Amino acid sequence: MKLSQSRARLREAGQGYAFMSPTLFVLLLFIIGPIFYAVFLSFHKVQLLGTSSFDFVGLDNYANILNDGRARIALWNTAKYVMIVVPVQTFLALVLAASLNAGLKGEKAFRIIYFLPTLTSSAVLTLIFMWMYNQNGLINHILAFVNLPTYNWIGDPAVALNAIMIMNIWSTAPFYMVIYLAALQDIPDSLYEAAELDGANAIQKFFYVTVPNLRPVTSFVVIMGLIGTFQLFDQSYIFSAGSGGPNNSTLTVVLLIYQYAFKSLGTMGYAAALAFALAVVILTATLIQRKFSKEESLY
Template identity: 75%
Template sequence: MATRKYSKRALGEAAQGYLFMSPTIFTLGLFLVAPILFAVFLAFHKVKLLGGMDFQYLGLDNFTRFFTDQRALIALKNTGFYVLIVVPVQTFLALLLAATLNAGLKGQRFFRIIYFLPTLTSSAVLTLIFMWMYNQNGLVNQILSMFGLPTYNWVGDPKVALIAIMIMNIWSTAPYFMVIYLAALQDISDQIYEAAEIDGANAIQKFWYITVPILKPVTSFVVIMGIIGTFQLFDQSYIFSGGSGGPNNSTLTVVLLIYQYAFKNLGTMGYAAALAFILAAIILIATLLQRKFSKEESLY
């Protein structure tokens, strides 16, 4: 009898809990789970959404089409090149900035604010500012001319257009990861550095043999977040190229290509959904590989 009462009470408490959670469950189901399931459905169909909905089952054709789509391969190549350059550079720069600010320099609070300002700026506004700077008669070329260096058509030259976006994104994203590194650096005990000084270690040795190994878990997190963010490059490429991925597909990324197939080409919404899942699989594989080749344990 006591067990039955206890069961009824437990069921009542569980029902009450789910009742309180129901708004959140409904919201997540409507705006997260349902779109994912619908995207899975679209990935296996040829979809016509305008002029009356029409779904034609294609099986795995949308996925196999990726390997014969030249623009998709170009987009993947551009995105991969972007990730390979931006992630290591922004990680190193973030660590370097954090270590500099953590060294106890005068005015470090002021420099923290200055360094972090790019992260607070809207991505669209930041892109427009850099497009003005990248103009052939803009600030960047003027500075290069002052030092006798060659100038470039940063926006219109296929050879440097993607590099221009890389420079802008490294400058704008490194401060965000700098804050993460700075918080981790302030958590390292000074006694470790004092012991190293007694053993005769200089500043570079302390940084390389103490700071860097201790921050391996943080670096792993920063690299993973960097990989996820860089693979999803869209808005800067869209604004730079006016949505075309030009010049000559040099700034075309996978996410921009997904947008083009989903909203600019009729009948390719299903293929766009398949590309989205392929991109998700690539990000997952890259993240798992990074975790496998990095040691997650802390050394203190």
């Protein structure tokens, strides 16, 4: 009896894995396999063009990161971008969601208008903003009209990264707004009614009822924001034509990885080491954020 049951279980498990085999094959070929191959490359000096060669160098690629001035610049630019964009886009998304959830007139129209930037292709959006950021573009014309100083948004190293920040906050906040908007529907109205009976105004209800009840969603939004901002590439690439300029002011870690992997000979292994180091940084930042969010939920 037990033997027949074990055979039935094995047969059932085999059928399950047979149905899963196409998905498992795709995961192994396009996700798990490339990850292990990238780790393998990070321990080698790799020449892929012409005569391929793989020379084992151990931890030299990782040690070279500490002595690479451009890697330090890219890491600082990326860290500054993350520290500014993630909090601002999270707060803006929450405010937009709360305003739409308040039952304003024309709420559906505003939802569509707010969400339009998220539907736009990142490359197209970047090209539009480059036109707007031009010295004779729309933004400088508006600033000059209200007697405010104009900027060389693309060519000034002190402003270029800030210009990308503004564009990305504007385009990504609506996506997280939709997540917050869905979560707001689950907050009981009785909590707001109780707060109103205690004399709370709209701002107090927002900070003492809405924000605490959205902590799990905020944790998810922050983690997704961290992962996305650490991987900034396409906007920086288009803005600087792949150089990370002006004066390395828009150079990010992912753009630097691209440059070493495809623009320089013999540095594919070093690029893989940079990519693996970036993955460790993202994982560490995510774990720290999750730890803080769990500690906040205890209070």
